[in-house]
Amino acid sequence: MAPVTMMDILQELVSAILGLLHFIWYYAVVLVQPLILRSVGTQSGTLWSCVAHIITAVIGSGVVSLAWSTSQLGWIAGPTALLIFAVITCLSAFLLSDCYRSDDGTRNKSYMDAVELYLGRNRTWVCALLQNLSLYGIDIAYVITTSNSIRAIQKSNCYHREGHNAPCSYGDTYYMLLFGALQVVMSQIPDFQNMEWLSVVAAIMSFTYSFIGFALGFAQVIENGTIKGSITGVPTANIADKLWLAFQALGDIAFAYPYSIILIEIQDTLKSPPPENKTMEKASMIAIFTTTFFYLCCGCLGYAAFGNNTPGNLLTGFGFYEPYWLIDFANACIVLHLVGGYQIFSQPVFAFVERWCTKKYPSSGFVNNFYTFKLPLLPSFQISPLKLCFRTAYVASTTAIAMIFPYFNQVLGLLGALNFWPLTIYFPVEMYFVQKKIQPWTRKWIILRSFSFFCLLVSIVGLIGSIQGLISAKFG
Numbered sequence: 001m002a003p004v005t006m007m008d009i010l011q012e013l014v015s016a017i018l019g020l021l022h023f024i025w026y027y028a029v030v031l032v033q034p035l036i037l038r039s040v041g042t043q044s045g046t047l048w049s050c051v052a053h054i055i056t057a058v059i060g061s062g063v064v065s066l067a068w069s070t071s072q073l074g075w076i077a078g079p080t081a082l083l084i085f086a087v088i089t090c091l092s093a094f095l096l097s098d099c100y101r102s103d104d105g106t107r108n109k110s111y112m113d114a115v116e117l118y119l120g121r122n123r124t125w126v127c128a129l130l131q132n133l134s135l136y137g138i139d140i141a142y143v144i145t146t147s148n149s150i151r152a153i154q155k156s157n158c159y160h161r162e163g164h165n166a167p168c169s170y171g172d173t174y175y176m177l178l179f180g181a182l183q184v185v186m187s188q189i190p191d192f193q194n195m196e197w198l199s200v201v202a203a204i205m206s207f208t209y210s211f212i213g214f215a216l217g218f219a220q221v222i223e224n225g226t227i228k229g230s231i232t233g234v235p236t237a238n239i240a241d242k243l244w245l246a247f248q249a250l251g252d253i254a255f256a257y258p259y260s261i262i263l264i265e266i267q268d269t270l271k272s273p274p275p276e277n278k279t280m281e282k283a284s285m286i287a288i289f290t291t292t293f294f295y296l297c298c299g300c301l302g303y304a305a306f307g308n309n310t311p312g313n314l315l316t317g318f319g320f321y322e323p324y325w326l327i328d329f330a331n332a333c334i335v336l337h338l339v340g341g342y343q344i345f346s347q348p349v350f351a352f353v354e355r356w357c358t359k360k361y362p363s364s365g366f367v368n369n370f371y372t373f374k375l376p377l378l379p380s381f382q383i384s385p386l387k388l389c390f391r392t393a394y395v396a397s398t399t400a401i402a403m404i405f406p407y408f409n410q411v412l413g414l415l416g417a418l419n420f421w422p423l424t425i426y427f428p429v430e431m432y433f434v435q436k437k438i439q440p441w442t443r444k445w446i447i448l449r450s451f452s453f454f455c456l457l458v459s460i461v462g463l464i465g466s467i468q469g470l471i472s473a474k475f476g
Contacts, residue, residue: 045269051283054266054283054284055207055287055290058257058259063210063256064313064334065314066295067217067298067299067306067310068249068312069081069249069250070229070233070299070302070310071229071306073249074232074233075230076231081253082295082299085256086257086288086295088425088455092260093281093288094281095431096431098432098435099118099264099432099435100264100267100277102117108268109265110265111131111262111423112127112131118431119427119434128352131423134261135345135346135348136349136394137414139342140401141411141412143342144176144407144408145334146334147173153328154170156328156331159324172403176402176406179399183346184391188383188388201336208333209337210294213298213301213314213330216305216314216326217297217302218305220305220306228307229308233246243465244464245465247461247462248413250462251463251466254419254458255415257291261424262348266280313408346394354387357386366385367385367386405474410470410473413465416466417459418459420455421456429448
């Protein structure tokens, strides 16, 4: 009997993946899309449009870094960290979803509206700064990831033609500029209420490349005939280096669960009844369970396949060379997903700045005048000078910073550590205390305070490790 090769395994897995993707596509287009189309408009979203938004926000560039994170932490700490962050994210989502409506039934349209209602104006400004900085940083990471994926497609084709040892080297500046130019156009989408279709497409893409990453890792493990890796992870020259890399890995994992910062904005698209918080809790459970499954598969199988040689990006680091067309397809899906993901994270920033300018300058024509444009084959849309100028400048600045710091794992770790504690933990816990009138030193107060302090320590060590890695990458 002929030995089973990686190509044989991949052919079977690809057939299964394509069948599953056909089912997902059928489900999204035939069942979910009509619900979404009927929900276009103010507060008329459904459970499934909400799940699509969340999956689009959660499964992003972070998923392809999880094999590297697992390799730094080892076989016990790596999977455990993934599960712990999933539980923390779910708890944070539950706390936040209850803050959407005030006691009198008023809707909080955004994360910052909820903070202002429960915690006052001073902390609202701190929250506004952190939230918009975090969203801005995620968009920078998406520019980096997209350019890496486009470059990986070229390198994959080059390796296929010239051999795996060929000097296939391509720059990333040109691809970042192309992505930025596309986002300048995409940024003119009016608001979150008009993005359901974009989230469905992006969610399908995220499922696709997650499945491919899982399949490639699984096939490589079967071909190797052994599970690589160790309990302690990748060895280093000294303890300090090991700690820096482990801390950075925690930051990368924290980045993989970022959607708490736009949860209320997503919840504001939901119709009622049923109560929006109940729908959001169900959607969060479905989305987090789904994404955590993929995270564990991609992270653990990637580490099992490559051990100490696990690349920083599972699909662009060229642990895999063949089949090259499947690598190309996976990276194309990443690009399509991040085109939508960029907008999911930038739209709240656009809305915040434009609302503030409208209130600050109510008589300004630059801010408040709208002009209608009609392009061939497209519906007409309205645009203001402020919208055109600010959104274009925003995209240009994220692209420029990505070109200056094109370091994938380090940037992801830094962003994950920065937003994890303050936005995912601190503000939701503090708002919950106020809303539920939790008295100090009660059992629930002590548990949540301890939980918040633990997450603060995780953020601090992740931030330290990521800053050290970024400095080393830039100047080392």
